[in-house]
Amino acid sequence: MRRIISVLMENAPGALSRIVGVFSQRGFNVDSLCVAPTDDESLSRLTIITQGDDKVIEQITKQVNKLIDVLKIAELTEGPHIERELMLIKVGNKTELSRAEVKRNVDIFRARILDVNANNYTIEITGTSDKLCAFEDVMSQCGDIIESARTGVCGLARGDKALRP
Amino acid sequence: MKMMSGAAMVVEALKEVGVTHLFGYPGGAVLDIYDALHAQDDIKHVLVRHEQAAAHMADGYARATGKTGAVLVTSGPGATNTITGIATAFMDSIPMVILSGQVPSMHIGEDAFQECDMVGISRPVVKHSFLVKKAEDIPMAIAKAFYIANTGRPGPVVVDLPKDIVNVQDSHPYVFPDDVTMRSYNPTLKGHNKQIKKAVASMLKAQRPVLYVGGGAIVAEAGAYVTQLAELLHAPVCSTLMGLGAFSSVHPQFVGMLGMHGTLEANKTMHNSDCIIALGSRFDDRVTNNVDKFCPHADIIHVDIDPASISKIVNAHIPVVGSVDKVVLQMLELLADADFTNQEQKVADWWQQIEEWRSKKCLQFDQSSQVIKPQKVIQSLYEHTKGDAYVSSDVGQHQMFAALYYPFAKPRRWINSGGLGTMGFGLPAAMGVQFAYPDAVSVVVTGDGSIQMNIQELSTCLQYGLPIKIISLNNRALGMVRQWQDMNYKGRHSCSYMESMPDFVKLAEAYGHTGIKVDHLDDLDDAMARCFATPGLVFMDIMVDQNEHVYPMQIKYGAMDDMRLSKTERT
């Protein structure tokens, strides 16, 4: 089962490598990983997408929580939550028809064209991972995908729940 | 405000945290620190012969005292040589701080001479690590390292010190922190009341309770409370290899070590119990055997300071996060109101059953043999030390014989590498013990294989006049490997025997010590007496039966109590 795990940790050198180490040492999966400082710059927030049954997830959360740099950890998929991912995608389109198709779908998906060239568009899209995948599919039908980059998922719990020190 | 060099800060901070012994070996990156050490005599520096041994010595010191062991090594090879020692301490939750030199900050990442990413290479086997960037940060890093190493579930912590920040020329303000609490690190010590209530209810209901005591009980100095609990419940007590001595092995309620080479009665008791009270133990695979068949009738109460240990291998019905001493005390407080008048009667059938298993006398061995049996040697050692020695061990058959045939009545007397199973641990560990307690009897039980890993420390023993007694069970083979080959590989002894064994007596003498060779059973007792009557280090090279196996032994894929009892019998 797909799980989103959110970690609040010290924004300290080496902290990230320790977390990644827990995953590789103990044979846990990482599907995506997204990390950046929070509003409090001394802290980083890390979101990991992983797979596993309840027992595996329990071990992951406990082992990560055990790291000295980690303040808090929560599994977002346990409750109502919001998740978003950003993708930049460069789509080649040599024909006028293809360009029109791409533009039409950009509107439908509420994506944005960031860069326009003679032969390609670079598009930004945010949404759930599923939406990004769907958009990628559509783009591959109306043009040629040249390259793409995704941030990995980040998320927050809905309502009053929060991960704070 | 005091001004001093980075090197002086290292020494000053080590004094501040109470370091008495620093086990180390110099080299380019730490020469400044060595220079600062030269100028003082509060901290005794012990010059080892190999950095792995420095880590094991600090480890032995820590196991015997409960204090944090301290190690100082140079960058590159000095640092990498400690890794086995660090991993050994990590697996057994031993508090240790390793100060490693590092190339100057501006050269990090350049593949400079003797550069090695110590923080990186040690990461999977440390509790935490610091790469110190500024001299001013040294006191805080050292204070935190010692705090982290010896709180919560203890473990090794690395402090990597680039050469430029410890140079003896520059002066910096020295401020030792009053407080090292960290917002991201708050180990839970007291158990949750609701969980404790549940646990106590379960214990009181149990007809066939058992205590399964591990190393966590020793770390938490919980022996007295554990004993009270066991006596109140009138419950049998089993110990893991790491827990031996937390509950006295000569107590009538002690049923033995459990697990792969546990006693029949310990494993039977566990398997048939209806309530397992696990105290600071972690359901290691060397205990459980096949997890799917593990103790099918029991409610499991699992007390551990590390939440990640709970329900990792075996699902706990009643998890309690906390340190064993605090949690058991909480249990005792609740039990103060309980009515125990019928307790003994309640568990009478249970004890009758246990006595039946005990009557099989699973530790019996051939007494008529004229070849020296390794078990006999351990029994003799027990008699000659009145059961009161610090016994460090290496890894192999001799380790299991020592664990089974030397009953430990006190905690911190049995010093062995349980988790990692590190051959070469014994001698340096016993040295660490001897440094901590100069007047104590510090013994190593070892084998002809293990003793040759770190034999160089005989030289260190001479330098510091350590009167260690080395009891080497010489079976001319890597006995434990050979046993597995006998059992699982039709006796094909692939690379498990040793050709060209040294003359250990001469070797001991070459290092300036006494060596005694024992060939005949009839000489054993006298030789042992001579060993303990002789001042200084004595190396006992005892020729034991090469074909002896350690029994009982769990049968692979079976339940806890599926065991071989001898070469021909099984449960």
Ligand SMILES: Cc1ncc(C[n+]2csc(CCOP(=O)(O)OP(=O)(O)O)c2C)c(N)n1
């Ligand atoms: C460093 C290391 N290498 C290999 C092993 C695997 N091993 C476990 S027991 C053993 C044999 C030990 O032989 P010895 O020290 O002579 O003890 P004995 O079993 O004969 O009592 C070996 C090779 C180990 N535990 N540690």
